[in-house]
Amino acid sequence: MxxxxxxxxxxxxxxxxxxxxxxxxxxxxxxxxxxxxxxxxxxxxxxxxxxxxxxxxxxxxRKETQEKIINEEAKKILNDPKTFIAARDGEVTDEIVQAALEIIAEQLKNKRKPDEED
Structure with missing residues (x-):
């Protein structure tokens, strides 16, 4: 690992x-x-x-799964504007950026009204 x-x-x-x-x-x-x-x-x-x-x-x-590591890094870039800018400039791996986008998409999906369909 x-x-x-x-x-x-x-x-x-x-x-x-x-x-x-x-x-x-x-x-x-x-x-x-x-x-x-x-x-x-x-x-x-x-x-x-x-x-x-x-x-x-x-x-x-530590023997953490790669997915958990990527998700933790994705959360960091979403919570820190400087890190997010670094991600945009290519200083963060594509996997981490993709995980960050998935987190955003999930958050947006969860904000929909209960009567809305996918």
Whole structure:
């Protein structure tokens, strides 16, 4: 699960594996192994990754479903105008933007009068 989150976070910043490896001070091959799930970062590197993406280590390591993570991120962009603008500028993954749109659609659907049909 860690490797999937790492890939999604890196892609959300539009970074290559080599650029990301440089940001956290490891070789590209080492970083590639993190994303493949073949290797886990040491504590120091894990902290660097969490700090870089401004997420908790708990977020990186916890085994949440991808759908739950995407929905939480979607709610964040809906509640924070700066994050929403970043999403519009392509700094957030398409899946998160799509989930945000689905949340909006559901909220609008629930605001209809009871006698209205779909």
């Amino acid at each position: 860690f490797n999937k989150k790492l890939i999604a976070l890196r892609k959300s910043k539009k970074l290559t594996q080599e650029e990301m490896a440089s940001k956290i001070g490891v070789h590209r091959g080492t970083y590639a192994n993190y994303e493949r799930g073949n290797r886990q970062p040491d504590y120091e590197t894990l902290i660097k990754i969490a700090d870089f993406f401004e997420v908790s280590i708990d977020y990186l390591l």
